[in-house]
Amino acid sequence: MAPHAMTGPWTLRMPAAMAATLREHLFPGDGDEHGAVIGASVVTTARGTRLLARRLYLAEDGVDYVAGQRGYRMLTATFVRDRVRDCRTQGLAYLAIHCHGGTTRVGFSGTDLASHERGYPALRDILGSTPAGGLVFATDAVAGDLWLPDGGRAELERGVITGWPIKNLHPEPPPSPTSDPTYDRQSRVFGDRGQAILAAQKVAVIGAGGAGSLVIEYLARLGIGEVVIVDPDRVERSNLPRLAGARARDAHSWMTDLARPRWLRVLGHRYATPKVKVARRVACQANGRIRVRALQADVTQNAIATSLVDCDYIFLAADSMQARLVVNALIHQYLIPGVQVGAKVQVGPGGVVTDVFSVVRPVAPGFGCLWCNELLSPAKLQEEALTAEQLRQQRYVQDEAVHAPSVISLNAVAAAHAVDDYLHAVTGLLPTTYEPRWRRFHPLVSTAPQRVRCDVPRVGADCTECSDTGRLGQGHNTPLPTK
Template identity: 50%
Template sequence: MNAPWSVRITQNDWHALAAHLFPGDRDEHAAILRCGLARTPRGNRLLVHDVLYAVDGTDYVPGDRGYRKLTPEFVLEAAESCADDELVYVAVHCHGGTERVEFSEIDMASHERGYPALLDITDRPAVGALVFARNAVAGDIWLADGTRVPIDHLQVLGRPQTRLHPEPRRPAHAGEAFDRQSRIFGDRGQHILATQRVAIIGLGGAGSLINEYLARLGVGEILVIDPDRIEMSNLSRVVGARRGDAWSLLTTENRPEWLRRIGRRLSAPKVKIAARVAREASRTVTVTAVFDDVLEPDVAELLLDCDHIFLAADSHSARRLVDALTHQYFIPNTQVGAKVSLVKDTGDIADIFSAVRASVPGDGCLRCAQLINPVLLQEEAKSHGERRRQRYLDDDDVPAPSVITLNALAAAHAVNDWMMSITGLTSDLVEPHRWITIHPLTDEIVEYAQRHHPSCPNCGLGRFARGDARRLPTKVR
């Protein structure tokens, strides 16, 4: 519990909360946040599940010791609902000012009087309070063991993403290595990139490009996950792959099958190649390479510490897991891919497209968009031998067409969109079209809206902002 504390909130909830706290009357206003909790070695995150707005004069009234207070009835009802729903109680109110804020002595005294009782009522690991100025926030978190901690920041997960601190922070100079790009988004933007921990699931054509882009941008840590080894057929599109990685002397088509099997077992894992590429591109990057299936519980757990996930794997099970991580743990994701569809009878090309689908908490998900097939989910849960015997899936021994330029279209757009968002260059005045497909045959870019169903098991209220209180859809051991 010594790791720093932060708060994450969706863009829609933040806009509504800010409008409630700062309606233009220069007065104090208040609300209560009900938050999920996610605890990892890198930090403890309060995830805003919903906001209970205090009505002036009814729920937020003149105080006995200070200017105003929340009524005992409003506080008790909110605390009991947090206990029932396994959520953390966080009271909020506003002060004047813009760039700096702190609690008053009266605020801190009220916490000391009331928060021990709130810990008992909610029976949760923490309760707390936030105080806002227009562009700043400070926090006082009370833990069940009796300790108190501040919050480091509040992060608004939208496009662009925004971070609020108790007071402005001045980043260090970006340095010569990033001089040209820091001229675009400044030392602050370069500092944000350096503090990011980004995951890539799938290190094939698109994932390998994303890996190099992130390293050259100066991302601080990259987590790469893939259970596959490089093959000769991958060399044309996997960045940094060498013929020696695929043991070409043993695996070329003119070698006997027994020798090719040995070569395939000796071939380099794709994550090892990705780690080599990233370290050659950046002297400062930390790379964690996981040669395993992302659906293994201990592998999926590594994703909980990430700031963003790029999904460049084809499996529907991985799509479901990443959907859950985004909405349950408030970790934005971008699903990236390219596809060449063929006419089954003739083999002619029916369509070619690259896809980029970025999601933040509160958006729709791949399941709602019917991009997760329940039948294929069931089939992926079976062993390779079972799938081959039953033949419910397309023959997975027949490789799908793939070209590096199609992957590059998707990868470049995905990373550029993410970079513009986290460095604050994306305008929040423009309604973003986050999901696109790029069709080279017709020279079209198709934008489409996301879908969201409140009862969805991936992005619905049952999982939304629940953090550690819900199980992820990983393999069952």
């Protein structure tokens, strides 16, 4: 974006694997100071500017990070020059890093700030269109001093580690929020601070059908601040048993009854209520303060996908390959954690049910990539792209005249577990040792180990989507796979 568009608040987002590498480098247990550089993509939206950590350059002690001429230690001129050139070539912001002692509070020393005054104006001029700046870390805190292309200067509000748990780092602990009696029972679980985090979240739900409609109601009742709902479809009579909040008049059931003339049924389908409007109605009834953006559209449309780049979390409850493709790219490219959620009933010859399961597949930047785990099929992507009608469909079978089996309780299992994962991750309830898994719930299986199956998703070292040679942290520097 143009330099004048860069506005606060400013946040830094880092994939969990990169954050772990940086932490090990800065805090190896010797109590000393260490250095590094992050190259970050810059994404400015109405919610502020995000610095997406794209490259991590560790400074070797005694080689790249040496005794300082005015301060304790410094990055060498050669190391700085090479990293600034890298950042300029790749369109990245340059962020020099060092560490201080302490845990939840950190700030720059007077010597640090004086060095910024001497060096960052020149680095900013070299970069041209992206900021230069410095970050200082304690073990559980970060502060930032950013020198902007327009000549301004800004402080980093917080850092976000986009893993499980989703960890927020501040320069100092935020002030205690005011308690809200509406959420007294649940705030006893994750505290007033956890409730305040939820109120500040912007969450996207892609697909407002059986699973998505339940996710939306759960999020609204939890006190989420803003939800964006994306679904192109209208309510049909067969949706009513599993679509949360749907009414018979939303489907114009009297017009779409099979006994009616075809022209009347067509008219009924055309004027049926969009699923996103039903979802908005349910959300607002559950939470009068929630902000809802209901988009009757396909997430594969570029304008729709790019409106989601400032979300804090994404629920994928639409099962088209095209939707998977775009959401997978959004998660890795813009460093937004999310989850694929759904349920399926497999039917064999003669209509015999062969398998029933609900799925919850967490996906985060650099983890759980749908390409790496063969949940995206080039053949099916090509098939869906044949006609606009096929792109519109979000069904589990290819013949649109045949509706796949679906039951609300199966969707509820997946939706509840997915929202639980999100809730625990974002409010800090998950332990730092938590290891996410993909889970499949099989209600027809009687033995405990097979009833809930957990898998560690594969990671491709050179994946074009989730690796540091692919989309990871690219932000606006590469296009999304949209129309």
